[in-house]
Amino acid sequence: MSPKQQRGEATVDLLLTTALRVYAESGQQGFTVNAIVAASGVSLGSLYHHFGSFDGLAAALYIRCMDQLCDDMVASLTRCRTARTGIRTWVASYLRFTRENRDIALFLHASAYSGYLVAHAEEIGAAKAAKFAAITDWLRVRVERGEIAALPAPVIEVLVMGPVTEVARRWLSSTYEIDLAEATRLLPDLIWRSLRPDQDGAEPRSRTTA
Numbered sequence: 015m016s017p018k019q020q021r022g023e024a025t026v027d028l029l030l031t032t033a034l035r036v037y038a039e040s041g042q043q044g045f046t047v048n049a050i051v052a053a054s055g056v057s058l059g060s061l062y063h064h065f066g067s068f069d070g071l072a073a074a075l076y077i078r079c080m081d082q083l084c085d086d087m088v089a090s091l092t093r094c095r096t097a098r099t100g101i102r103t104w105v106a107s108y109l110r111f112t113r114e115n116r117d118i119a120l121f122l123h124a125s126a127y128s129g130y131l132v133a134h135a136e137e138i139g140a141a142k143a144a145k146f147a148a149i150t151d152w153l154r155v156r157v158e159r160g161e162i163a164a165l166p167a168p169v170i171e172v173l174v175m176g177p178v179t180e181v182a183r184r185w186l187s188s189t190y191e192i193d194l195a196e197a198t199r200l201l202p203d204l205i206w207r208s209l210r211p212d213q214d215g216a217e218p219r220s221r222t223t224a
Contacts (some may be wrong), residue, residue, distance in 0.1 A: 026064050026074075028054055033075050038117040042061035042124060047071075073134035076125055077141045079118045084145035086111045091152055100152065101209055102202035105178055109198045112182040123183050146171070164213045173208050177201055 015023075032054035037045045043114035047068040051058050065071040094100035108164040125131060131138060153170055156162045162170065181197045184190035 021066065025056060025060060029056055029061060029064065030072060030075050032056075033071060034079070034117055034121060037075075037121050037124075042128070042150055045072075054145055069130040069133050072125065072128070072130040073138060075121065076134075077138060079122050080138070080142060081145060082115070082118060083108070083111055083122065084142070088145070088148045091149060097156045098206055098210070100156070100208045101162075101174065104149075104174055105202040105205050106198055108178045109181065109194060109201070112139075112185065113194055116186070120186050123179070123186055158164070160211055162209050165209070170209060174205055177205060191210055 029050065033045070033050050036049050036053055040049060047058065047061065050071070051061060056147060060072060063069075067072055087104055087107050090144045091100050091104045094103050149169050149171075153162065153167050157164055157167075157170075165173075178201060181194070181201065184192045185197075
């Protein structure tokens with residue numbers, strides 16, 4: 015990589031890191047191009063050079079945050095051999111990531127339906143699909159083996175991600191009172207029960223334990 019390319023990557027990283035900090039400190043109302051330029055020391059022209067627009071920067075930050083969350087979930091999930099352990103770990107890893115990376119989680123939840131991401135919805139969707147491919151493959155194998163209820167992958171994703179994203183949203187909000195530690199203790203088993211293929215909760219006898 016040439017020195018010019020290295021400087022360009024460093025500038026991109028600085029802008030994205032600063033943008034997240036500005037959002038965490040000032041909220042959506044203070045999340046402006048002028049605030050990011052002032053806090054980073056990077057010129058407005060350089061920001062537009064690298065991202066095309068403020069919306070482009072916001073979309074890039076969203077994808078970066080989503081990548082970090084997905085990489086954490088995928089790493090946790092794909093280490094698991096049994097369906098029960100995998101689903102429970104998937105749930106717990108999302109909530110743990112939320113607790114340990116509050117700024118990232120806040121930006122993801124608050125920005126998901128923001129106007130500045132609309133123009134980049136296709137790009138964001140493609141990035142998410144690429145990251146979730148490993149999770150989809152892991153689920154497909156276990157559905158085929160009869161270890162998870164025979165449901166479409168998008169339905170399984172809703173059953174897992176729906177409750178945990180709502181818990182995270184409420185924990186991040188000042189409107190609700192919710193104990194994240196308690197949710198992390200209770201939700202993994204509750205969500206697994208909605209996905210197990212049997213009625214009595216027994217693991218298939220031929221499966222190995224994690």
